[in-house]
Amino acid sequence: MTETNRAGRPFPNLQYCVRCCVPQTQEGVIFDELGVCQACQSAEQKIHIDWAERERDLRRTLEAAKASAGNNYDCIIPISGGKDSTFQLHVLTKVYGMKPLAVTFSHNWYSETGWYNLQNSLEQFNVDHIMFTPNRSLINRIAKHSLEGIGDSCWHCHAGVGAFPLQAAVRFNIPLLVWGESIAESSGRASYKTPVRKFDREYFTKVSAKLRPDQMVRDDLSERDLYPFNVPTAEECERVGVYGIHLGDYIFWDDERQTEFVRDTYGWRETQIEGSYKRYKSAECIMPGVHDFANYLKRGYGRATFHSSVDVRAGLLSRDEAWELIRQNDGVRPEGLDYYLKITGMTEAEFFQTMEKHRRAELKKTVIPIYPKREPNEERLVPHPQQLIEKVMLAKAQPESEAAPVAQKSESA
Numbered sequence: 503m504t505e506t507n508r509a510g511r512p513f514p515n516l517q518y519c520v521r522c523c524v525p526q527t528q529e530g531v532i533f534d535e536l537g538v539c540q541a542c543q544s545a546e547q548k549i550h551i552d553w554a555e556r557e558r559d560l561r562r563t564l565e566a567a568k569a570s571a572g573n574n575y576d577c578i579i580p581i582s583g584g585k586d587s588t589f590q591l592h593v594l595t596k597v598y599g600m601k602p603l604a605v606t607f608s609h610n611w612y613s614e615t616g617w618y619n620l621q622n623s624l625e626q627f628n629v630d631h632i633m634f635t636p637n638r639s640l641i642n643r644i645a646k647h648s649l650e651g652i653g654d655s656c657w658h659c660h661a662g663v664g665a666f667p668l669q670a671a672v673r674f675n676i677p678l679l680v681w682g683e684s685i686a687e688s689s690g691r692a693s694y695k696t697p698v699r700k701f702d703r704e705y706f707t708k709v710s711a712k713l714r715p716d717q718m719v720r721d722d723l724s725e726r727d728l729y730p731f732n733v734p735t736a737e738e739c740e741r742v743g744v745y746g747i748h749l750g751d752y753i754f755w756d757d758e759r760q761t762e763f764v765r766d767t768y769g770w771r772e773t774q775i776e777g778s779y780k781r782y783k784s785a786e787c788i789m790p791g792v793h794d795f796a797n798y799l800k801r802g803y804g805r806a807t808f809h810s811s812v813d814v815r816a817g818l819l820s821r822d823e824a825w826e827l828i829r830q831n832d833g834v835r836p837e838g839l840d841y842y843l844k845i846t847g848m849t850e851a852e853f854f855q856t857m858e859k860h861r862r863a864e865l866k867k868t869v870i871p872i873y874p875k876r877e878p879n880e881e882r883l884v885p886h887p888q889q890l891i892e893k894v895m896l897a898k899a900q901p902e903s904e905a906a907p908v909a910q911k912s913e914s915a
């Protein structure tokens with residue numbers, strides 16, 4: 503008990519949801535008159551929804567898409583190789599017999615585990631796949647301006663995952679896009695009672711990218727550089743009849759069960775994820791720790807707050823246990839920051855100064871504690887392609903007698 507009493511709300515001057523751990527600084531959060539956040543209200547709705555009826559709805563939508571596809575693909579499925587996309591692929595191909603075109607916007611920050619998961623899912627489900635990968639120099643330049651512009655490291659990913667599936671839909675003339683988790687699941691932006699069915703091509707700009715490509719233009723970032731991040735025009739989307747659904751609005755979404763399922767059935771692999779105690783969200787990327795640490799500096803909460811709130815809603819954690827996990831995780835300086843500073847040329851002091859500018863007014867006079875990371879991260883936080891190249895270069899640099907053990911060692915690792 504002493505342990506749990508020690509934690510409590512991280513910033514006593516902030517209002518938190520009375521059920522979970524979501525603070526008033528979460529973007530778009532709305533508390534009802536009892537102080538309950540919208541995600542908690544959604545979690546309650548989720549129990550009372552007629553999921554059998556929703557599933558029939560989904561079947562009708564997918565059957566209609568199949569009927570009108572002809573020889574073309576039935577739908578587009580945006581995948582990262584994460585647990586959600588592996589589960590989406592299972593549902594679409596194995597349960598509903600769809601022929602999807604899988605598309606990936608690569609943030610080019612793939613972790614080794616993430617790369618394995620992506621390739622493994624393509625092998626497991628036999629789907630055709632297209633990936634767009636912006637070049638290294640471009641990403642490094644954007645990453646630097648991203649922090650200044652939107653207060654996190656990941657503009658190119660936010661914008662790209664929004665734009666590329668739409669570009670593919672328009673270019674390949676495939677109207678239906680199928681995403682995973684419902685927007686109602688953990689954000690306050692939608693409700694299970696009124697799932698988002700109407701298609702909004704600027705959704706990702708509004709919720710995550712914040713700035714349009716033309717607003718990211720800088721001395722070393724031209725409009726031409728940023729061209730791949732543009733969403734198609736409204737006319738183009740209309741011509742194809744683009745629309746999107748989230749499977750989580752039609753199927754009862756349970757992250758923990760799904761993770762076990764894709765792990766045991768398809769060999770999906772978990773890994774350590776900086777800033778959280780969970781091992782399956784954003785496993786494909788080396789940078790979620792930096793993204794969420796930036797959020798912590800801005801808004802006073804990080805990934806552990808987000809995840810433990812989900813677990814409190816699902817009845818997997820008590821609120822006291824959640825506060826403790828938040829205390830242990832949210833304020834830890836991520837190891838990924840070393841790579842971020844290297845690619846942007848920023849100093850650590852510049853990073854913190856930039857974040858200071860983004861800090862929410864409610865936290866301006868508050869000390870935001872930061873703790874060192876105690877153990878090195880399980881896997882190296884360097885993009886997988888660069889690790890591959892290093893490995894080959896290293897083997898080349900060794901005299902022949904030493905080269906063999908290096909190769910063996912890396913295979914067994």
Ligand SMILES: [Zn+2]
Binds near residue numbers: 521
């Ligand atoms: Zn809540």
